Amino acid sequence: MSEFITENNYLDHAATTYVRPEVLEKMLPYFTEKFGNPSSLYDIAQESKNAIEEAREICANVLNCHPSEIYFTSGGSESNNMAIKGIHKTRMDFGIISSSIEHHAVIHPIEQLSQLGVDSTFIDVDQRGLINLEKFKKNINKSTKLVTFMYVNNEIGVVQNLKEISKIIKKYQSDYNCEILFHSDAVQAPGKLSLNVEELGVDLLSISGHKIYAPKGVGLLYKKNGIDIQPLISGGGQENQMRSGTENVPYIVAFAEALRLSEDERLENQQKIKKMSDLLISEITSRVKNYKLNSSRDICVPNIINLSFPGFDGESIILGLNFKGIYVSSGSACSSASIEPSHVLSALGLTDEESLSSIRVSLGRDNTEEHIHEFVNALEGVLAQLASYKR
Template sequence: MIFLDAAATTPVRREVLDAMWPYLTGEFGNPSSHHSLGETAAAALSGARAAVAGVLGCRSGEVTFTSGGTEADNLAVKGIALARQAADPVLNRVVISAVEHPAVEESARYLERFHGFAVDVVPVDGTGLVSPEALEAVLRPETALVSVMYANNEVGTVQPIARLAALAHSCGIPFHTDAVQAAGWLSVDVKALGVDALSISGHKLGAPKGCGVLYVRGRTRIEPLVHGGGQERGRRSGTENVAGAVGLATALTMAQAQQLQAAERVAALRDAFIASVLAGVPEAVLTGHSTERLPSVASFCFPGTSGESVLLELERRGVVCSSGSACAAGSDAPSPVLTALGIEAEVAQTAVRFSFDSSVTALDLETAAQGIRDAVASVRSLGLA
């Protein structure tokens, strides 16, 4: 099997399992307990927090462990917007881009439905980019928060986050970015990016599912979504997942150490793969920005086919990937991300996304490109458009 769906999840690294193992077995203490087992767990949690802070370039107290990227996005969008509204009821608008992950978009819509917020959506161009001019056009004195994702999970387009954050700050507005896909491939130095909040998910980096991180700049007001014993400096109550935090910190540290070398190598393989696919299927359409894109993502539309049918044909040939529409198998719903890029719904339904981890090889992608040519030809010959 050639696994080309790393944007959905990645296998857990052996080093991560080894780091987690003690806290899943003998060192099982609750980090809030005042005895030796608890103190050992608390020390491990503190070490994990410091390691994450080291990668992000922030203070340990600015790191909040969550159950994943979705919770981190929810806490950032809802928590910051609600805290700012509580301090000043005039602040009742949030800004998101047209290509956000549902964790951000649905959080904004929740604020709209239940807390009287208006949601302003920044359009993107045909490559998926948000321009500073487009963002500036929707900012208002009432804007409580701007949230624009760092790198898109479907088409891989990388946003100019530092410029967008600086623009928001010039208007006195905090800025959040969903960096779930970017972590491990791009710098997540929060000072260089200039962001007030940043979300990461462990299972995109070689850690298990169920662990994530939210960075929140010190003194940024945030309303907790989970109430209870006041863990995580009052931002996220509940007994911490010590093993998950240790695993995430290990994976993030490893990814950071390998980032530049891995990104350069995989980007070269990605470019060769794109060229091979477009040569083998000339009518295929590459989606996303041609250069401002993740090293690890190549997404195509195959007009005249069904994306789901191509996906299934590829799996028969040993290539595992995903539908670009990120919908359940058999669904005909086009991807909102692709339609936001101006791609017609009928064409968007033909999308297939290929995403790689750092272990991908040239042979993997050469084999996959041949499989794509054969799969598309098979779908067309069988009339599965």
């Protein structure tokens, strides 16, 4: 555990995580000793190449796929772009279906393709964040070449039923003898849910390292064998011609170790986090008079809890907690010019006021019940202080 985590109350694990000591230990030799270029022929170069292939096998074991289906990238955003734009480049009469609550790393690439004439459809969600599957069925047509729905939402934690969505896609393919690929942004899923791609029924899947105690700047794209997509980056032909550029060996090694640990510890950690999540909601319910829970507990991962406090400004709450050494995030996207309501919360039907009054708490492996009590005590104090300014 890092010294920062020991001395502070970090509750923003859906944003990023520190690098675990075990993960750091794995990667360090590849900076100073095992630094060879994997494309070279001599011993230390081949050692680097072997390390990449071992990492690929580790990731494949977690995803229950063949190692040749794992492609290392710089993270979730690149993996999502690689899937969406790479598929578009190889197919004519391209249509894509997604949801209204996707991460911007999915929404923005689709919007870019829409400007090129691609037929894009964003399916609405219900008030809890679940995709309207009946609307999805009605919008599939013969021009649909790609469906992309996230596994776990990064703002509210809602889990989409990928297995059921896959069944709908496969039935349409069977009925109309066509190909529709299914991609999922699973960046928030590792350590929380199974990543067995065969059971999920996905053709492509994106994961990022820095959400699972690996460094920032590394991730993967799972691509089922036999699927033709064009690379985003051309050059030396690394990653089986899919991603050119000298491989980031230390980060790849670290990422594989972090992914392995997240899966090995998944059930134990989730049981612990579920108890803390329940405690947090119970404490807030008993001590805060007016709040709205935006994360429906029966369909959300316990790690992510999104809360609105009508009449208060979410950013002010976050800054107030920050002064007390407690770190959470907002459900709003901020820029230098304006503060916009979260597109995810708006899709759930929240008003702009409710959306702008929201905060997101996201729990991690090192959080304790003491952290929860400290957070609720501080939150109660911050709300009281903010309320006093209105009098």
